[in-house]
Amino acid sequence: MAEQVSPSRQAAAAARPNLFQRWLERKREAAEGTDYLTSLPKRFVYVYLPVLLFLFILLFPFYWMGLTSIKPDTELIDLETHNPWWVVNPTLAHFNRLLFETDYPSWMWNTMLVAVSATFLSIVASVMAAYAIVRIRYSGSNWVGGLIFLAYLVPPSILFIPLAIIVFDYGLFDSPLALILTYPTILIPFSTWLLMGYFKSIPYELEECALIDGASRLQILVKIVLPLSIPGIISAGIFAFTLCWNEFIYALTFISSSENKTVPVAVLSELIDGDIYHWGALMAGALLGSVPVALVYSFFVEHYVSSMTGAVKE
Amino acid sequence: MATIAEREEVAAPAAWHWTRVRNNRNFLGFWFMLPAAAFLLLFLTYPLGLGIWLSFTDTRIGRDGVFIGLENFVWLADDPVFWLSVFNTFLYTIVASVIKFALGFYLAILLNNHMPFKAFIRAIVLLPFIVPTVLSAIAFWWIYDTQFSIISWSLTKLGLITENINFLGEPNNARASVIFANIWRGIPFVAITLLAGLQTIPASLYEAATIDGASRWQMFRHITYPMLTPIIAVVMTFSVLFTFTDFQLIYAMTRGGPINATHLMATLSFQRAILGGNLGEGAAISTAMIPFLLGAIMFSWFGLQKRKWQQGEADD
Numbered sequence: 001m002a003e004q005v006s007p008s009r010q011a012a013a014a015a016r017p018n019l020f021q022r023w024l025e026r027k028r029e030a031a032e033g034t035d036y037l038t039s040l041p042k043r044f045v046y047v048y049l050p051v052l053l054f055l056f057i058l059l060f061p062f063y064w065m066g067l068t069s070i071k072p073d074t075e076l077i078d079l080e081t082h083n084p085w086w087v088v089n090p091t092l093a094h095f096n097r098l099l100f101e102t103d104y105p106s107w108m109w110n111t112m113l114v115a116v117s118a119t120f121l122s123i124v125a126s127v128m129a130a131y132a133i134v135r136i137r138y139s140g141s142n143w144v145g146g147l148i149f150l151a152y153l154v155p156p157s158i159l160f161i162p163l164a165i166i167v168f169d170y171g172l173f174d175s176p177l178a179l180i181l182t183y184p185t186i187l188i189p190f191s192t193w194l195l196m197g198y199f200k201s202i203p204y205e206l207e208e209c210a211l212i213d214g215a216s217r218l219q220i221l222v223k224i225v226l227p228l229s230i231p232g233i234i235s236a237g238i239f240a241f242t243l244c245w246n247e248f249i250y251a252l253t254f255i256s257s258s259e260n261k262t263v264p265v266a267v268l269s270e271l272i273d274g275d276i277y278h279w280g281a282l283m284a285g286a287l288l289g290s291v292p293v294a295l296v297y298s299f300f301v302e303h304y305v306s307s308m309t310g311a312v313k314e
Numbered sequence: 315m316a317t318i319a320e321r322e323e324v325a326a327p328a329a330w331h332w333t334r335v336r337n338n339r340n341f342l343g344f345w346f347m348l349p350a351a352a353f354l355l356l357f358l359t360y361p362l363g364l365g366i367w368l369s370f371t372d373t374r375i376g377r378d379g380v381f382i383g384l385e386n387f388v389w390l391a392d393d394p395v396f397w398l399s400v401f402n403t404f405l406y407t408i409v410a411s412v413i414k415f416a417l418g419f420y421l422a423i424l425l426n427n428h429m430p431f432k433a434f435i436r437a438i439v440l441l442p443f444i445v446p447t448v449l450s451a452i453a454f455w456w457i458y459d460t461q462f463s464i465i466s467w468s469l470t471k472l473g474l475i476t477e478n479i480n481f482l483g484e485p486n487n488a489r490a491s492v493i494f495a496n497i498w499r500g501i502p503f504v505a506i507t508l509l510a511g512l513q514t515i516p517a518s519l520y521e522a523a524t525i526d527g528a529s530r531w532q533m534f535r536h537i538t539y540p541m542l543t544p545i546i547a548v549v550m551t552f553s554v555l556f557t558f559t560d561f562q563l564i565y566a567m568t569r570g571g572p573i574n575a576t577h578l579m580a581t582l583s584f585q586r587a588i589l590g591g592n593l594g595e596g597a598a599i600s601t602a603m604i605p606f607l608l609g610a611i612m613f614s615w616f617g618l619q620k621r622k623w624q625q626g627e628a629d630d
Contacts, residue, residue: 047427051435054421058442058502061453064464068456079467121353129350138343151354153611154362155559157580158600161587162364163357165373185358188350217342246446248562249580253588264448268566279456286449297444301437304444308503309510 069094069284076279094280095288102270103259104285111262112292114176114251115244118183123237126188130195131221135207145196152189159185160253167254178254179262183244190243191236194307198232199225235307238300245293263289366604368597375591386598395574396599399582405489406578407558410496414553415546417497418504423538425505426512436506443502451566454495458482458567482568485575492576496563500556504549511545512538547613555610559603579603 068076070090075082082088098104129148133141163182172178202225210220226233251262258270267285271278297304369386373379390396425436442450457464458481466478481491515538523533561580564570570577570585577585579599587596 043427047424047429050420051424051429054417054424054501055435055438058439058498061450061457061498062441062445064457065453077462079462084462084464084467121349125349125353128346128348132343132346136339136343136346138340138347141343144347148350148354150611151358153555153607154358155555155607157559157561157583158365158603158607159358159361161583161593161597161600162361162368164588165364165368165593166357166361181353182357184353188353192350217346242444248446248448248565249584252565253584264446264562267452268448279459279462282452283456286452289449290445293444293446294441297440298437301440305436305440305506305510309507 065283065287065290068279069287071280073280094278094284097278098271098281098284098288102281103261103266104263104288106259107261107263107266107270108288108292110176110260111245111264111289114179114183114262115241117180118187118244119237119240121180122184122187122191122240123233125184126191126195126236127221127226127233129188130192130199131225133192134196134199135204135225136217148189148192151185152193156186156247156249160249163250164253173254174256174260176260179247179251182250182254183247186243186247187240191240194236194239195229195232198229202228231303231306234300235303238296238304239307241296242293242304245289365597366601368594369601371594373593373597375588375593379594382594386595387602389595390598390602395577396582398574399570399577399579399599400602402489402576403558403578403580406493406496406560406576407554410493410500410557411550411554413493413497414500414504414557415550418501419508419546421501421505422508422512423534425509436509440502440506442499443506447499447562448566450499451495451563454491454498455482455567458491483572485572488568488572488576492564492567495567496557496560499563500553504553507549508542508545511542515541547616551610551613555607558606558610 067085067087070092071087072089072091072093075084075088132138133145133148167173167178167182172181206224206228207220210224215223246264247262248264251265255261255265258266261270263285267282267289271282271285368379370381370383371379372382372385421439425432425439429435456462460478460480460483463478463481465481466475469475470478480487482488519537519541520533523537528536559580560578561584564576564578564581565584568576570581579602583596583599585596586599587593590596
């Protein structure tokens with residue numbers, strides 16, 4: 001802070017009463033590393049301007065989604081009288097139509113049910129598997145760890161055809177259970193891999209103490225390892241939840257009746273009748289469908305980022 | 315004491331064997347692994363094998379197939395649409411991955427600077443990655459509309475074009491449009507993961523280089539890039555893998571059209587297997603994707619090994 005530096009510095013600052021320069025001085029002192037070597041105009045051109053450009057392109061589709069969803073139909077198809085970049089008479093008609101004239105609430109409910117159940121099942125299975133691989137270290141656990149990583153790399157788009165046959169044979173076709181049971185194959189490899197990293201960081205001595213005191217492995221897992229790895233479990237859960245919400249190909253293949261569909265599939269197939277695209281309702285549907293994940297994400301940004309980067313780094 | 319006496323009694327010969335078994339690592343490991351293994355074997359390993367088997371049969375929806383050897387593959391080898399989809403897949407993967415990497419890396423370096431609202435900017439940069447792909451693809455579909463596209467409107471008002479751009483109706487435009495949407499969705503993932511890597515590089519390296527008079531480019535080339543190589547290998551493997559097997563973006567925006575110009579192998583296999591009912595043929599297209607996936611997996615594996623070696627960790 002300028003007030004706390006040596007008197008000579010203070011005198012120098014007083015000699016230049018330019019507030020902007022003093023602000024700059026403080027910024028320079030606050031900055032780490034070698035950043036102070038570049039001047040502000042230069043930083044503006046080389047850093048801020050490109051960042052703003054990136055932000056504009058990355059956020060524009062969301063702006064457009066939001067704007068379209070509150071534009072009345074007349075403004076949507078009339079590009080001459082009004083500037084399409086803005087809305088003159090905002091309306092909630094599209095949301096109204098979506099919520100009260102379509103099955104949208106039940107699509108939301110389906111997606112939420114599937115996402116929460118699949119995430120819960122996956123996290124339970126992953127916690128147990130990761131603990132066994134990292135700490136019980138049964139023979140061959142290294143191999144199993146490697147295989148789980150490989151499973152992470154098997155994409156749904158080469159599995160959906162045989163899975164459709166299996167789902168049909170098990171009598172799960174067109175039921176949310178088909179999705180609840182198949183989504184964990186996408187989630188378990190990822191969360192196991194992530195949790196293995198977390199479990200490795202827990203001091204082994206804690207478990208030894210518990211073992212000596214006569215705790216069983218399950219007690220150790222529930223009473224010692226789990227409380228210590230809550231951040232890791234939240235990270236894996238958040239990431240798994242957003243993956244479920246994003247999943248498309250299984251939901252498209254295994255579900256056929258309108259009321260059982262998930263939001264991404266339903267918005268694409270149910271909101272379009274024939275050649276008429278109700279753009280307002282489509283955008284409102286896309287916007288509402290993004291809200292749950294965006295909310296979860298905004299509450300747990302740090303967890304989300306750490307799970308995404310952790311999965312790559314581990 | 316009574317408790318000790320009791321314990322000794324419990325641990326006496328009859329129970330001894332059971333305690334030993336219960337504490338046996340392999341026995342415990344089996345029960346802990348069971349839920350995850352059940353899911354993965356039933357819904358991942360088995361379908362993977364079944365898919366390869368299906369590609370050698372003529373199964374249709376509602377009818378079990380018989381083994382027909384390589385007939386599906388021979389049929390596909392003569393099918394120009396299949397080869398077009400292979401070409402599209404490679405074009406889509408290569409162009410999108412290269413640009414995603416270049417722009418994502420650039421964005422990561424930009425975000426590694428000090429700036430106002432840094433945490434907030436980093437949080438909203440990830441939004442395209444968070445929002446379900448199909449929903450953002452629908453937004454792009456609307457942005458690319460033939461009549462009401464905001465891009466066409468703006469460019470017309472700026473006087474750059476005289477008639478609307480037919481984004482999704484003309485083969486090469488459609489390819490460029492879907493690739494752009496894919497890049498838009500992929501940049502945040504590359505940028506944020508590389509940013510996490512950038513933050514682990516010690517600042518002292520850059521300070522030393524600055525004192526030695528290194529230029530910004532030299533610092534990038536001789537410090538940033540080598541320090542990040544392992545994480546780049548992994549991030550790009552994931553990026554390439556998910557781009558290669560992409561389905562939702564294409565399905566939402568073009569369904570493979572116009573005249574199959576944007577069909578990827580995944581969308582073609584969906585069309586042949588689920589919409590057309592030829593499960594065997596669709597499975598053959600999926601199976602044809604496996605060799606490439608194996609290549610990507612090998613690449614990632616060696617990327618991981620190199621990282622461990624660089625950190626001086628033992629391979630485990």
